Amino acid sequence: MKNREKSENVENGIVKVLVTREEVEKTVKRLGSEITRYYDEKETDLLLVGLLRGSFVFLADLVREIKLPLMVDFMSLSSYGDGTVSSGDVKVVMDLDTSIEGRDVLIVEDIVDTGNTFSKVIRMLKNRKPRSLKVCTFLNKPECRIVDVKIDFCGVDIPNEFAVGYGLDYAQKYRNLPYVGVLDPEILEE
Numbered sequence: 001m002k003n004r005e006k007s008e009n010v011e012n013g014i015v016k017v018l019v020t021r022e023e024v025e026k027t028v029k030r031l032g033s034e035i036t037r038y039y040d041e042k043e044t045d046l047l048l049v050g051l052l053r054g055s056f057v058f059l060a061d062l063v064r065e066i067k068l069p070l071m072v073d074f075m076s077l078s079s080y081g082d083g084t085v086s087s088g089d090v091k092v093v094m095d096l097d098t099s100i101e102g103r104d105v106l107i108v109e110d111i112v113d114t115g116n117t118f119s120k121v122i123r124m125l126k127n128r129k130p131r132s133l134k135v136c137t138f139l140n141k142p143e144c145r146i147v148d149v150k151i152d153f154c155g156v157d158i159p160n161e162f163a164v165g166y167g168l169d170y171a172q173k174y175r176n177l178p179y180v181g182v183l184d185p186e187i188l189e190e
């Protein structure tokens, strides 16, 4: 089968599953409980900041597992202009709508890879004087870290392979897979 035909069927482009649908569900529930427990002890004014586009699937599931009043806002940053390699040059494409001054902000990501995106957004949001600033990611690739970032709520550690699904894309595709998989290297080379 030709690569083009393969890539038209998303399931066919996947060579290995890294996080199954069941593991996704368990992980999101665990993170929801941890976050609920952490903020529950304080008088919280919780704002979840989702980083577009990758976090939208995880964030939609996560908010339903957090048993606290909260608000949601989004930012869009871009770092992977050419596909699979981080340029290290993170740009703000769309900023928040809301002021975060004096609020408890939880940044939500689909993946921390080099750490460039998180470190940039943390620096930027700290300047806006939130009461607290924590970070949550569904996936973590510790082997790829270039910039050190402290992750407060971490889903699953994965190896150094290009992951797609559950919000993560390759060339804007595969975000709709309900699990996380590794893409066929032939497709990456196309």
Ligand SMILES: O=P(O)(O)OC[C@H]1O[C@H](OP(=O)(O)OP(=O)(O)O)[C@H](O)[C@@H]1O
Binding pocket: 051, 052, 053, 054, 055, 077, 078, 079, 080, 081, 086, 109, 110, 111, 112, 113, 114, 115, 116, 117, 118, 168, 169
């Ligand atoms: O730790 P890093 O090396 O910075 O990589 C992580 C970032 O890369 C991806 O975003 P991307 O720029 O691909 O945009 P997307 O969210 O729209 O997929 C991902 O969603 C994270 O935001």
Ligand code: HPA
Binding pocket: 080, 111, 113, 161, 162, 163, 164, 168, 169, 170
């Ligand atoms: O493994 C990845 N997959 C998709 N997007 C990404 N952005 C950083 N790392 C990845």
